[in-house]
Amino acid sequence: MAKPVSIEVWNPRGKYRVVSTKPMPGTRWINLLIEQDCRVEICTQKKTILSVEDIIALIGDKCDGVIGQLTEDWGETLFSALSRAGGKAFSNMAVGYNNVDVNAANKYGVAVGNTPGVLTETTAELAASLSVSAARRIVEADEFMRAGLYDGWLPNLFVGNLLKGQTVGVIGAGRIGSAYARMMVEGFKMNLIYYDLYQATRLEKFVTAYAEFLKANGEQPVTWKRAASMDEVLREADVISLHPILDKTTYHLVNKERLAIMKKEAVLVNCSRGPVIDEVALVEHLKQNPMFRVGLDVFEDEPYMKPGLADLKNAIVVPHIASASKWTREGMATLAALNVLGKIKGYPIWSDPNQVEPFLNENVPPPAASPSIVNAKALGLPVSRL
Numbered sequence: 001m002a003k004p005v006s007i008e009v010w011n012p013r014g015k016y017r018v019v020s021t022k023p024m025p026g027t028r029w030i031n032l033l034i035e036q037d038c039r040v041e042i043c044t045q046k047k048t049i050l051s052v053e054d055i056i057a058l059i060g061d062k063c064d065g066v067i068g069q070l071t072e073d074w075g076e077t078l079f080s081a082l083s084r085a086g087g088k089a090f091s092n093m094a095v096g097y098n099n100v101d102v103n104a105a106n107k108y109g110v111a112v113g114n115t116p117g118v119l120t121e122t123t124a125e126l127a128a129s130l131s132v133s134a135a136r137r138i139v140e141a142d143e144f145m146r147a148g149l150y151d152g153w154l155p156n157l158f159v160g161n162l163l164k165g166q167t168v169g170v171i172g173a174g175r176i177g178s179a180y181a182r183m184m185v186e187g188f189k190m191n192l193i194y195y196d197l198y199q200a201t202r203l204e205k206f207v208t209a210y211a212e213f214l215k216a217n218g219e220q221p222v223t224w225k226r227a228a229s230m231d232e233v234l235r236e237a238d239v240i241s242l243h244p245i246l247d248k249t250t251y252h253l254v255n256k257e258r259l260a261i262m263k264k265e266a267v268l269v270n271c272s273r274g275p276v277i278d279e280v281a282l283v284e285h286l287k288q289n290p291m292f293r294v295g296l297d298v299f300e301d302e303p304y305m306k307p308g309l310a311d312l313k314n315a316i317v318v319p320h321i322a323s324a325s326k327w328t329r330e331g332m333a334t335l336a337a338l339n340v341l342g343k344i345k346g347y348p349i350w351s352d353p354n355q356v357e358p359f360l361n362e363n364v365p366p367p368a369a370s371p372s373i374v375n376a377k378a379l380g381l382p383v384s385r386l
């Protein structure tokens with residue numbers, strides 16, 4: 001028998017029961033659900049990662065939909081529990097959904113939502129911040145200063161890498177990877193090399209146009225190249241940022257062999273998912289190559305780091321905060337709630353999950369659609385004509 005979990009209830013008389021496994025930022029998401037006759041139950045348990053058993057207890061006997069988190073294991077057990085409780089909708093409050101077994105959701109006819117678009121620039125900004133911080137050794141220098149070790153300017157103090165004119169490599173040039181590439185190319189005048197399964201046409205056009213602008217102003221133009229292999233990016237780039245989804249093709253994409261082909265003074269940034277890097281191999285590589293630097297937002301076994309990583313001065317580590325701006329997190333909560341609400345109300349699926357602005361405008365009611373359902377096709381759900 002599952003243990004009872006503590007909850008906060010909004011609109012107790014609401015017809016549809018929607019559970020959120022965590023308190024989420026803002027109140028708009030709650031209000032939008034209440035306005036559409038939902039009883040909203042928010043788990044307030046003081047435990048960061050809920051177990052499958054905890055979530056089964058939250059789902060209970062009747063539940064129309066659940067808003068969950070990327071730390072939860074949404075597989076066969078939870079989808080069958082949700083289905084038994086009459087539920088037909090689940091949404092991650094995240095764009096990545098590698099914690100969700102979509103085939104299991106399909107089996108039980110449960111729609112699976114995610115939150116693309118609203119976090120693209122925010123996540124890219126953190127990747128850019130980690131790139132600069134690692135290249136210019138900002139965290140090391142901050143620690144040195146606070147430790148009272150600074151006793152005057154020195155020619156060799158915390159010398160790092162200049163970004164201008166160097167090459168930025170992007171692995172996975174989707175929404176976030178492309179936004180990051182634009183920041184680094186435009187902001188630091190870096191040349192671009194990228195690897196993706198698909199051509200990033202808009203990104204290529206942007207860099208071409210920016211190069212023309214620079215040339216017209218008498219400056220050195222930037223360049224771009226779509227690499228034929230990931231190894232080409234690793235060999236050529238000075239700063240490499242990882243932005244693919246996590247699936248079996250990207251697990252340990254960066255391993256011992258691939259670290260070995262990177263430049264000795266390269267910067268590697270990961271704001272995608274921890275298991276994209278073999279973290280044990282990375283720790284060893286960082287120990288052997290003190291001028292190689294990393295900026296990590298995600299880890300292979302979150303919330304843990306592999307032994308030795310925390311002791312290394314050439315690693316910057318932050319706790320999975322890439323999407324953590326107030327506007328973004330409130331927007332993610334809104335999109336996740338509207339994914340669930342849309343399925344409960346029988347609304348169609350928004351036709352372009354990359355264009356979610358209409359759902360985020362607080363001054364007008366959101367469209368009557370689910371913003372992003374990843375298994376819409378598999379479930380045969382209708383698409384909005386709006």
Ligand SMILES: NC(=O)c1ccc[n+]([C@@H]2O[C@H](COP(=O)([O-])OP(=O)(O)OC[C@H]3O[C@@H](n4cnc5c(N)ncnc54)[C@H](O)[C@@H]3O)[C@@H](O)[C@H]2O)c1
Pocket residue numbers: 095096097116117119123171172173174175176177195196197198243244245246249250271272273297298320321322323
């Ligand atoms: N750290 C964070 O807080 C944070 C925030 C947002 C997203 N993310 C992660 O970033 C990922 C990307 O988000 P997005 O919105 O840019 O998604 P996206 O789907 O727009 O981009 C992913 C890109 O990766 C490419 N890709 C897939 N497999 C590949 C492979 N084997 N090799 C090279 N490229 C490959 C895809 O073609 C696509 O262009 C999410 O899935 C999530 O895991 C992390």
Ligand SMILES: O=C(O)[C@H](O)CO
Pocket residue numbers: 070093094095096097119322323
């Ligand atoms: O996938 C995501 O959305 C992130 O990891 C959290 O923002």
